Amino acid sequence: MVKQVLKSFNILQFQEDLLQWYYANKRDLPWRKSQDPYRVWVSEIMLQQTKVDTVIPYYYRFMEKFPTVYDLAEADEQDVLKAWEGLGYYSRARNLQSAVREVVATYDGKVPDTPEELGELKGVGPYTKGAILSIAYNQPEPAVDGNVMRVFSRVLKIEDDIAQAKTRKLMEEYVREVISKEDPSSFNQAIMDLGATICTPKSPGCMLCPIAEHCKAYEEGIQEQLPVKKKAKKQKLMEYVVLLIKNDKEEYLIEKRPSNGLLADLWQFPMIPIAKVNQITDFVFQNYGVHLELMVSKGKLTHVFSHIKWDLEIRAAEAKMGTVTKESARFVKKYELKDYPFPVSHQKMMKYID
DNA sequence: AAATCGGGGCA
């Protein structure tokens, strides 16, 4: 099947046209200044489901704080999460540190250069494994991300649903056949640059495309119809009251979220499910050991995740007595809040604090 | 195979 599609495809000419364009037009990105596998690795984790422009400032700060695998391996998890604060998908940060510790312990601090060893590391899936092998170690391995699937679906007119897992495997087969054996690092990065700047999801710039003459979708004028992707289902609504609880020492009650699930290990102000809205003081006393006097509502805000939508009402409260009984909760001064990693939704609430 | 896991930018 793969060979059949590629029968009428000039692989060598495609490689040359793509690479010539890349050598002349490649983006100047901070993680392209060296082939240090650790630097490549960090960049690839940060770039998962995240735009280049968003990553750049995080990447600079992270590499300054954790320049080598040893610095990251020895760091406190909370410091790593603080460096990741606002970037999202926080399990990436925890998995990265866990994997780096594995590299220090098992591979003497040297990032592995085989698919088998790399694939065993936490947070390193098929894409990241291929990206490290090709970009840092110059091996002709596929690194199939959203860009690659979009470009290849158009160039070869592949109409499979790219939301399905088996389609990624199919794409890897194509890339193995088409990838440059002389410069696989540049080849993979060239496809990504092309996907990010020319072969974009909407209104692709085919008139500027260096490989338009190889593109079956362009030939038929169906580039806007590809790739095929099943629609995502809409977010589930979750409603909470969020309490900004201040005690007589001008401290605020915060708690650490569980180490599994949504926003794992990040901190937040206490959230009360809307179903308990009529028993807030009881709920807080039972769960936190704190007696409350509820104050005015400070306003509402919404926060949208990939699969959940939070509707939040912000409510002030004063702690009257009692000691905090919840293990994961504590009162902290306003100026100490900056030392804890908070999700963006709770950063938005800081402005309601006196 | 489908659900989970964040946040920002864009039309």
Next chain:
DNA sequence: TGCCCAGATTT
């Protein structure tokens, strides 16, 4: 609003 983004892991 819905869609996409240099995806991986869990169910």
